[in-house]
Amino acid sequence: MKIITVASESLGTRSMATYVETKDTRIFIDPGVDLAKKRYGLPPHPIEESRKEQHWKEILRRVNKSEVIVITHYHYDHFNLFRDLEAYTDKILLIKNPYENINRSQRNRAKEFLSKVKEYASEIIHADNREFFVGETRILFSKPVFHGNNSKLGYVIEVLIDDGEERFVFTSDVQGPINDNQLSFIIENEPNIVYLDGPITYIYHNESEARGYLEKVFGNIRRILQLESLELLIIDHHLLRDLNWSKIISRYLKQEHKGKILTVAEFTGKPIDLLEAKRAELWANKK
Numbered sequence: 688m689k690i691i692t693v694a695s696e697s698l699g700t701r702s703m704a705t706y707v708e709t710k711d712t713r714i715f716i717d718p719g720v721d722l723a724k725k726r727y728g729l730p731p732h733p734i735e736e737s738r739k740e741q742h743w744k745e746i747l748r749r750v751n752k753s754e755v756i757v758i759t760h761y762h763y764d765h766f767n768l769f770r771d772l773e774a775y776t777d778k779i780l781l782i783k784n785p786y787e788n789i790n791r792s793q794r795n796r797a798k799e800f801l802s803k804v805k806e807y808a809s810e811i812i813h814a815d816n817r818e819f820f821v822g823e824t825r826i827l828f829s830k831p832v833f834h835g836n837n838s839k840l841g842y843v844i845e846v847l848i849d850d851g852e853e854r855f856v857f858t859s860d861v862q863g864p865i866n867d868n869q870l871s872f873i874i875e876n877e878p879n880i881v882y883l884d885g886p887i888t889y890i891y892h893n894e895s896e897a898r899g900y901l902e903k904v905f906g907n908i909r910r911i912l913q914l915e916s917l918e919l920l921i922i923d924h925h926l927l928r929d930l931n932w933s934k935i936i937s938r939y940l941k942q943e944h945k946g947k948i949l950t951v952a953e954f955t956g957k958p959i960d961l962l963e964a965k966r967a968e969l970w971a972n973k974k
Contacts, residue, residue, distance in 0.1 A: 688853040690880065693749060694720045694742035695951035696927035699735065699962040701764040702742060703884060703924050705857060706749040709850040711822030715753040716846060716857050718746050718774075721764035723928075723963055732969040735962045743770070750774045755821065757814070758782040759859035760834065760843040761793040761800070768800045775807040781814040781826065783844050788815070788831035790841040815844050825849040829872040835862040835887070836900075845872045854878045854916070862887045862925055863904040870907045877916040883908070885926030888935060889964070905939035912944045923951040930964045 688709050694702035702720040706713070720742045722731040731739075750756065756778045758766045783789070785797030805811060812819075816830040827849070831842035843859040856878040861869040863886055873881060886904040891897040912920060926932045927950060936945060952959040962969065 688848070688850045688855060690855060690882075691749070692882070692921065692923075692951040692954055693745050695923040696925075696961065696963060697923050697950040697952035697959045698742070698955070698957060699738040699960045700742050701924075701928075701963065702746075703765065703857070703859065703882065704742070704746050705882060706753065707848050707855065709821075709824040709848070711824040711850070712755055713753045714755045714757060714826070714848060715746075715750050716757040717759055717765040717859070718750050718756060719762075719764050719766040720746060721762075723966075726963055727967040729966050729970050732962070732966055734969055735966070738960075738962060743767075747771055747774055750778075753778065755779045755781060755826070756808075757826075757846055759846065759857070760841060761785070761789075761796040762834075762860070763796075765859070766800065768796055768803075772804050773807055775804050777809045778807075780804070780808045780811045781819065781828070782811060783831070783842070784813040784815045788842040790838065793841045823851050827876070830868070832861060832869045832872070833866050834860045836865045845869070847872075847876045847878065849876075853880065856881045858883050860884050860924070864907045864911075865900065865904050870910065873911055874914065877914060879916055880919045880921070881911060881917065882921045882923075883911070884924035885922045885932075886935075887925040887928075888932070889925075889928040894931075894935070894938075901935065901939060909940065909944065912940070912947055917947060919954075920948050921951060921954050922948055927951075927959075927961060928964055930961065 691706040693704040814828040819826045827847040829845035834840035846857040864870045
């Protein structure tokens with residue numbers, strides 16, 4: 688199995704866009720990239736805008752190579768409603784159910800997206816809690832789980848890709864995992880590689896405010912790291928919006944656990960470049 692993480696916070700944009708290639712098929716999970724409209728009260732810096740365009744071009748290139756497109760939910764950093772929809776021509780779309788277990792904003796986005804993309808895609812299938820095979824490659828989806836710890840931000844579906852040799856779990860936006868339902872899908876499928884979005888720490892004013900949340904999250908992360916099957920845990924996305932992400936990991940995980948953890952940037956062999964988290968610095972340097 689070949690796993691290519693195309694865009695992420697550690698590479699300078701909001702995204703979990705991931706390309707997976709097996710001997711049977713080519714799959715793209717969550718072909719979206721976005722920027723925070725405001726961070727520190729500031730709009731995106733031109734460097735961020737440029738990086739977003741670079742990442743979108745690479746996402747498109749790999750979507751065009753793919754046969755199956757997965758959309759785990761309808762936030763703009765996970766799918767693109769507005770641009771280049773012809774890239775879905777002749778693709779099979781396995782998507783989060785747009786009618787059930789979904790909040791109003793995502794339902795509206797999904798409705799508009801599907802009204803446009805149906806003229807391009809060869810097939811559009813609701814994937815929640817379902818299993819699919821392409822040759823010997825198995826694609827399994829979780830039941831809808833919270834985007835975080837309640838339904839306020841809606842629901843996502845987690846994804847397992849199993850080619851018979853490796854098992855890869857993509858959590859989508861579980862913000863942790865904080866919830867037992869989110870965790871159980873990971874544990875039960877005994878993955879070799881997990882791509883986890885991690886805790887959302889940058890919204891708290893200080894770590895003491897988030898302590899109960901972080902203790903719960905990192906307790907669950909330790910359970911993932913203790914899986915005999917696990918070879919690698921990729922943590923990125925929400926956690927990498929925080930300049931103190933590495934200190935937070937060090938505070939809650941032992942050194943032997945950290946040996947199995949990489950960011951997307953480290954996984955791809957590129958330098959960590961937290962453009963959003965450094966936005967204030969970027970704008971200050973422009974003056």
